[in-house]
Amino acid sequence: MDNLSRVTIKAWxxxxxxxxxxxxxxxxxxxDAELLAILIGSGSRNESAVELCRRILHDQGNDLHALSRLSVAELCRYKGIGEAKAISIISALELGRRRKDRKAEExxxxxxxxxxxxxxxxxYRDLSYEEFWVLYLGGGCKFIAKQLIGKGGNDFTPVDIKQVLRFALEHRAxxxxxxxNHPSGTLKPSAADRQLTKKLxxxxxxxxxxxxxxxxxxxAGYYSFRDNGLL
Incomplete structure (x- = not known):
């Protein structure tokens, strides 16, 4: 093995x-070895985490599917792999398997x-107080995420404009x-609703x-700023 793999990661x-x-x-x-090394964090006194993970992968023919079939006890046979590290490896591989098996959410x-x-x-159904939620959309108006921005009383919800836009950037919307919602049932936007919408x-x-x-x-229904020419 190369000299780099024989020193601790901190010395690299x-x-x-x-x-x-x-x-x-x-x-x-x-x-693959480097990704596994991040999971386990450290190796043993005589080999770095990366070197240890290279050795484990080598023993499995560098096949992640074969690695995923190892038990906690089998992983713990490697010096530097304790129960906690073995569980981390198994958990990460299981998440990968579930991600592959699960169809993308519509x-x-x-x-x-x-x-x-x-x-x-x-x-919003049957809420007795106001909430302000923002829906974030991608290309083709496909839904990406939702975020509760604020809760209020019967007629006012504080909204942080910076927070609304920050979440949009984080979700790449x-x-x-x-x-x-208007718990009172009125479908008419208030002056505050209009002002907030304009600022946003x-x-x-x-x-x-x-x-x-x-x-x-x-x-009883809804009111759309877009449908009513306010956007």
Missing amino acids: AEADRPREKLLERGRRALS RPILNSSKQVYDHFEHV TGIVLTH AEAATLLDLSINDHVIFTD
């Missing part, structure tokens, strides 16, 4: 350490106020749908984001 050049390498160059730049397309209402009405639309434009709609929910 920073660019060669698995964690730093992942941060600097991305997850795909790491070998993402609804929310390109109209009616679709937004039908998709999210259950969240291209479109935003604002939603909140202006702020979103600066980040090349779009406020697709602002939908007010009640138990």
Whole structure:
């Protein structure tokens, strides 16, 4: 084995350490052994975590499927692998297996106020106080994520504009749908609703984001800013 693999990870050049390498160059730049080394954190007195993981993989023909069939007891036969490390390896491989087996969750397309209402009405049903949720959309108005931004009393919910936009950037959204409920049942937007929507639309434009709609929910129906020409 090369000399680099015989010294501890802390003594390596920073660019060669698995964690730093992942941060600097991305997850795909790491070998299977380096990814496993991040999981176990450390090796033994005589070999680094990467060297230990290379040896374990070598014994399994460098086959992750074969590795995933090892038990905790079998992994613990390697010096430097205790029960906790073995469980970490098995858990990570099982997550990978489940991800592969599970079909991608269907993402609804929310390109109209009616679709937004039908998709999210259950969240607001029978609430006696206001909540403000934001729906984040990707290309083709496909739903990506939702985020509760604030809760209020009967007629007001505090909303942090920076938080709304920060979540949009984190989710890599291209479109935003604002939603909140009126426990009173009125479908008319308040002056505060109009002002908030205008501020968010202006702020979103600066980040090349779009406020697709602002939908007010009640138990009897909904009001769309887009449908009524306010966006």
